[in-house]
Amino acid sequence: MSSSTADVTSALQEKFPNITARDSLDHQAINVPADEVLAVLQALRDEHAFDLLTDLTAIDWSEGSDPRFVVVYHLYSTTQHGYIRVATDCTGDEESPKAPSVTSLWAGADWHERETYDMFGITFEGHPDLRRILMWPGYPYHPLRKDFPLAGIETELPDPEIAAETGTPVIAAPMMGGPFVASTGEMNMTEAEPRAKDESWNESSEKPEA
Amino acid sequence: MATEFAYPDAAAKNATGEFETEKMSLSMGPSHPSTHGVLRIQMELDGEVVTKAEPVIGYLHRGDEKIAENMTYNQFVPYTDRLDYLAPLANNMAYAIAVERLANLEVPERCQAIRVITAELARISAHLLGLGAFGIDTGAWTVFMYSFTEREKLYKLFEELTGARFTTSYTRIGGVARDVPEGWNDRVVEFCDQFLPILEEILAMLTRNKIFMDRTVDVGAISKEDAIAYGLTGPNLRASGVPMDLRKDKPYSGYEKYDFDIPVGKNGDSYDRYLVRGEEMRQSVRIVKQAIKNFPEGDWYAKDAKKIFTPPKDKVMSSMEELINNFMIVTEGPQMPAGEVYFEAENPKGALGFYIVSKGGGVPYRMKIRAPSFCNLSILPKVCVGMMVSDVVSILGSLDFVMGECDR
Numbered sequence: 001m002s003s004s005t006a007d008v009t010s011a012l013q014e015k016f017p018n019i020t021a022r023d024s025l026d027h028q029a030i031n032v033p034a035d036e037v038l039a040v041l042q043a044l045r046d047e048h049a050f051d052l053l054t055d056l057t058a059i060d061w062s063e064g065s066d067p068r069f070v071v072v073y074h075l076y077s078t079t080q081h082g083y084i085r086v087a088t089d090c091t092g093d094e095e096s097p098k099a100p101s102v103t104s105l106w107a108g109a110d111w112h113e114r115e116t117y118d119m120f121g122i123t124f125e126g127h128p129d130l131r132r133i134l135m136w137p138g139y140p141y142h143p144l145r146k147d148f149p150l151a152g153i154e155t156e157l158p159d160p161e162i163a164a165e166t167g168t169p170v171i172a173a174p175m176m177g178g179p180f181v182a183s184t185g186e187m188n189m190t191e192a193e194p195r196a197k198d199e200s201w202n203e204s205s206e207k208p209e210a
Numbered sequence: 211m212a213t214e215f216a217y218p219d220a221a222a223k224n225a226t227g228e229f230e231t232e233k234m235s236l237s238m239g240p241s242h243p244s245t246h247g248v249l250r251i252q253m254e255l256d257g258e259v260v261t262k263a264e265p266v267i268g269y270l271h272r273g274d275e276k277i278a279e280n281m282t283y284n285q286f287v288p289y290t291d292r293l294d295y296l297a298p299l300a301n302n303m304a305y306a307i308a309v310e311r312l313a314n315l316e317v318p319e320r321c322q323a324i325r326v327i328t329a330e331l332a333r334i335s336a337h338l339l340g341l342g343a344f345g346i347d348t349g350a351w352t353v354f355m356y357s358f359t360e361r362e363k364l365y366k367l368f369e370e371l372t373g374a375r376f377t378t379s380y381t382r383i384g385g386v387a388r389d390v391p392e393g394w395n396d397r398v399v400e401f402c403d404q405f406l407p408i409l410e411e412i413l414a415m416l417t418r419n420k421i422f423m424d425r426t427v428d429v430g431a432i433s434k435e436d437a438i439a440y441g442l443t444g445p446n447l448r449a450s451g452v453p454m455d456l457r458k459d460k461p462y463s464g465y466e467k468y469d470f471d472i473p474v475g476k477n478g479d480s481y482d483r484y485l486v487r488g489e490e491m492r493q494s495v496r497i498v499k500q501a502i503k504n505f506p507e508g509d510w511y512a513k514d515a516k517k518i519f520t521p522p523k524d525k526v527m528s529s530m531e532e533l534i535n536n537f538m539i540v541t542e543g544p545q546m547p548a549g550e551v552y553f554e555a556e557n558p559k560g561a562l563g564f565y566i567v568s569k570g571g572g573v574p575y576r577m578k579i580r581a582p583s584f585c586n587l588s589i590l591p592k593v594c595v596g597m598m599v600s601d602v603v604s605i606l607g608s609l610d611f612v613m614g615e616c617d618r
Contacts, residue, residue, distance in 0.1 A: 025549040026311055051438050052454075054554065055563055057578040074552050074565065074580075078438065078452055081459040085552060108441035111588040119275075134268035134617060143276055150280045 008048050008084060016040055022087055027074075029085035037088045038100050041073065045105060050075035050084055053102070056112035058090075058120045062146040069097040069122055090122055101126035119144035233261060238602070240269050246343060246606065247613035251590070253602070260602060263594035265587055270617035278577040282543025283309050283383050286577075291377040293579065293615040296339050297332035297558045298378045299368065304555035306381035307462055308564035311551045313383070313544070315515050319506040321385050322464040327398065327501045328371070328380060329463075329555075330494040334405075335364045336558035337487045337494075340610035344484060345416065347607035348425040356412045363401055370394060383544045384519035385511025395502045402495045409495075413488045426480035430593045430605035433478060440592070441585040444560025445486045446609060450478030456556040467504075468497045480608035487610070518544040543572020559583050559612060579618055583611035 009030055013019050016036055022029035032040045044050040055074040062068070067089035075084050090097035101124035102109045113124040114133040121142035124130055132139060140155060141148055239250035248269035254262035274293070278286050290305040291298035303325045310317065317325075338357035345353030365375040370391055372378040380387050416422045432442070437450035447454055455472045457465040473489035475482030511519050520539045521532040548570040554563040560582025567576040586609050594602050 023549065024551075025314070025547075026551045026553070029550075052443075053441055054443070054561065055552070055565060055578065055580040057565060057580075059567055059576050072565070072578075074563070076554075078454045083552065085550075106441065107436075107439045107592075108585055108588055111584065112441075115584075132268075134271040136268070143273060148276075150276060 008044070008050075011048070012040065012043065015043065022085065024085060027083040027085055029087065032086055032088050034088050034091050034099060037071075037073075037086070038102060038105070041075070041086060041102055041105055044075055044084065044086070048084075049077045049080050050082075052076040052078055053106040053109055053112075054083075056102070056109055056116065058116050058122055058144075060120060060144065060146045063094065067097075068094050069099075069120060071099045071116065071122065073102070092123070095121075097122045099124055101130075103127055118142070121145065231256075236599075240266075243346075246611065249587070249606075249611075249613055249616075251594075251602065253594070253599070255599065258598050258600075260594050260597050260599060263591050263602065265590045267584075267587065267613070268617055270613045272618065274618040275577055275579060278574055278579075280573070282572040283546065283574065284539075284544060287381060288377065288379045291379055293581065293618065294336070294557060294559055294562070294583070294612045295376070295614045296612055297329075297336040298376065299328040299332035299372075299380055300336075300555070300557045301562060302378060302381040303329050303463065304553070304557060304562045305564055306383055307555060308551060308553035308566055309383045309544070309546070311553050312546050312549065312566055312568055313515070313518055314547075315384055315512055315518060317385055317512050318509040319464065320508045320510045321512070323501045323504075323506055324386055324390060324510060325381065325463050326465065326468070327395075327498050328368075328378075330498045330501075331364055331367065331398070333494045333558045334491050335361050337491050337610075338364075340487060340558075340607075341412065341416075341484070344607035344610070345422075347603050348422050350416060350419065350422060353412055353415050356408065356415075360405060360408060360412075363405075367394070367398060367401060370397075382511070382519060384515045389510040395505060398498060399502055402499055406492070406495060409488075409491055416484065417488070423481065425600075425604045426484060426608065428477070429480045429601050430597065430608060431477055431479040432589060432593055436589065436592065437478065440589040442560070442589060443582050443585065444557065445490060446483055446560065446586050448473065449475035449482040449486045451476055456554055456561055460554075462553075462555060465497075468500045470497050480604050483608040483610070539572075545572060546570060546574075554580065557582060559610065559615065560586060562615075581615040581618060583613070583616040584618075587611050587616055 009019070009021055009028055012030065016032070016039070018033050018036060019040065020031045022031045052075065053073065054076045057072055059070045059072060060068060061070065069090040071088050071090060073086040075086065088099060090099050092098035097120070099122055101113055103113065104126065110127070111133060113127050114130060116122055117124060117130050118132040118134050119142055131137065135143070141153060234255045236253045236255055237250060238253060240248040250266040250269070252264040252266055253260050274289050277289060287302060287305065290301040293301045338361050342354035342357035345351070368378055369375045371394060372380045372387065432446070432450050434451050437447050437452060442450070443454070451474055453472050453474045458472055470493045473486045473493070475486050516535060517539070520536050525532040526536045546568050548568055550565070550567045552563060552565045554561040561580070562582055563580030565578040565580065566574050569575045593605055597605065
């Protein structure tokens, strides 16, 4: 790694004393308080040549953790060829976590934040158009949260609005018993999907010792 | 672009003020030949000029990240095939290296060379499809026929190596599924030798083709600054003049040993994106040839990583320790330390990243897949505005995205 991106953490700490180093197995990584994220990312972009926001996502540390949701940014420098990971704890309560939007710094953050909102339910404050991107509008859950089961939860299907608009009723693809899906008889999906049933894979209970 | 119309006579010109006009909304896709999969673009048109274009994605969302949290590291390899399903071998490699970074494991040189060869062949195959489909989008059918003939030859090679033509699932954490068959390398060189003249022929059909140039030059130009702001990577970013290639900048799997050039565009338009891909295929052939010329002897998987790579089958059948080891890796998964890593590989479509958060054990706690097509598509609302509807087709073809990866 080149010299100018090498020791970013200590250079940043002079300006932002609340930054702490984050455990990482590869790139340099920092923890930043939510209210300073925008300023820190801007400094990284403008003063330390981390010009490309390559990834933006979140981690759910499961129900009851404090903090439960952490937003993680990965920046890359197209000139110095280095990565940096920036993590920030979400504010707000478990049901409605919040983080500042970085769309003002990178236009590309738009879709990343929409996806993170869709999957985790994190509200990015200041985002111009925060709505679902992968799931359909009106979908009631946030599937990448740890309390959402792998087998899924049967829900009403898209948008009654669209059905009304097009005059075409939307019929759900069968979750079981369809022409290409094995039937599970009387069970529902959560009981039938073996891995969803297996408590050892669940975050809320410890995996039993082998 | 010419905006003045030639009116048949002055009376007609004066009459325009009396017509009531309104903007038309047009939904292109989700199953439209030029959207290459299930992408829908909700457009607002003023005549034939696009005033707003809003991509609607998610039709192919399968929840790969959720699935990854619920299975062992090796079990997820087949799912990586289905990300960018035009270059499964490159995805396999990117995923395997990401997990190996987590385990702090370096695979032997022979394994690295095998992965480089397969990844570069996958790049050629992906670019051939991209080019063929782009040709069709702009009215040149012949290119597609030529490029698919070459892809078929590549599929034969993939089948011989991995047992599958399409969904290869070739890598394992700490190695590959099997060593290269005897004589396979020679057949790859044979392919490369006959491929180069055909590639020139394919490119010659487009590069100075008047119709193709009319459809692509100065169409969908993306500036350097925009490309970076939207997180574009791969050929699309390089076409805009940013020489970013992770194979050169952050070499992995021994890419630093090979001599190759990074083609960089100037205007960032559809035509430049085409030129960059064409040149990349030539460079890929160079890399493949070098890798085969200096093909290392030795192990093709990390022999010392006993808790990560399953022992050879004959040992499993004859020795108790190996049997137990095999059983543990298959049921519990390759054992990883706790921690987090982020690894990006230079895939045909751009930087494919895996962010893995581990709490230890054989299953990731969280795995985020950074899909290049997702980021590349996010610039669509910006580049399409002001273009004609037919230009949108050309832009889509030149961005060369895969919805399997975009929607995950």
